[in-house]
Amino acid sequence: MNNCSDNDSLAKINIPQEAFDWYDEYAHGDIDRRTFLKRLATLGIAGLTLSTLSGVLIPDYALAEQVSFNDPDIKASYLEFAAPEGHGKGRGYLVVPAGVSAENPAPAVLVAHENRGLNPYIEDVARRLAKAGFVAFAPDALYPLGGYPGNDDDGRAMQKTLERNKIEGDFAGAARMLKAHPLTTEKLGMVGFCFGGYLTNQMAAMLPDIIDAAAPFYGTPPQNPVADIKAPLQLHFAGLDKRVNGYWPEYEAALKAAKTDYTAFFYPDVNHGFHNDSTARYDEKSAELAWSRTLEFFKQHLS
Structure with a gap:
């Protein structure tokens, strides 16, 4: 609740x-x-x-816990994975719905955090996905530095010291691990917020044969060619977010030129981070609408 x-x-x-x-x-x-x-x-x-x-x-x-880590419908744990394109090894938060097994696998969703590491809000997002029936995995980009430090100021400062391409390599390793995990089907989606929204766009372009559906929240465009994206995209933007929204016209033109399957939603009168229910930027109506759309999008493309 x-x-x-x-x-x-x-x-x-x-x-x-x-x-x-x-x-x-x-x-x-x-x-x-x-x-x-x-x-x-x-x-x-x-x-x-x-x-x-x-x-x-x-x-x-x-304020951000909607699904308890003790919820009987899920099982949460931490898992290390190989990341040869990144820092060699990564670690993340794995949440599995009850009843999922190697004999009864479920589609998976990779969750990408903001610019401050794997904080409790992002862990809760992973639990929400598992509660909805997906195997969710949220890597921590700060793992090479000891992991999320427990506060955002230090986390932000730590993440700034890491090379972006190394972080992308870590998430690529996580995506490959999750796609091949014995508890998952062959379908993999990705959702991310802020910097994680960028990562979601980037992984869709960087790993077109791995990512089957991508839902970036207020994310900037990928560095890899937009034309490489094969997955359908569902993009969510905050109406008052001038910084990220400024990239959209050029990004949309590239998506149209590439004939990418995409849908973009703009939520009026809300700020960047409106889905994050731990601050006053949170807008309950828009967040719940965006999240319901995201779940339906994944159900449609990952089933």
Whole structure:
């Protein structure tokens, strides 16, 4: 169950759009925490302290658990995998629906995190997928550095030290492992958020014979040629996300030129990260609509 009362209380706080825009800059490393907080302090919102305002913008992962790791319908564990194109070895969070076995496999979905490692929100997304009947695997790009450190600031700083092509190599290794896993069918989907949205686009182009369906959330276009994509795409964008949306016209033109099977959804009046239910950027209506579309998309193309 979603922690609706806490998220409702966040939604009732009238936060100016500038604060969300500054948080986006901070979350993507364009400004540091000190600058972010200094800017927030200039807003002077009546009835809100700087601590309260920053507190609702910065993720509180206690709010993000929709499916417990103890849920009897799933089984969660951590799994290492070979990543010869990346750091040699990776590790991630594997969640399997109850009743799935080598004799009764299920389609799989690879989950790609944001720019700060495998945090509790992304682990919960993997559990949500397993609850819906998919074998889900969420790699941690920070594994070569010891794994997600328990807070986003350190995680973000750690991930910035890693070469992007090495991270992509790690996720490629994870995709190949999951495709061949004895508990999975031959069908593999991928979903990712923010940097993970980029990775989802990139893996679809980089591994066209591995990825069978891809659902990037507010992700930038792939570095590999768009024409290489064979999988159907379902793309989700936040209406207020000027940074990512600025890439879309050129990306869409390339998809059309390549005759790629794609559907793009824009959710009006919501911010980048609207699916992440641990911050005030979360928009319940848009998040639930986007997620229901994603599950139906995977059911359609991975069954």
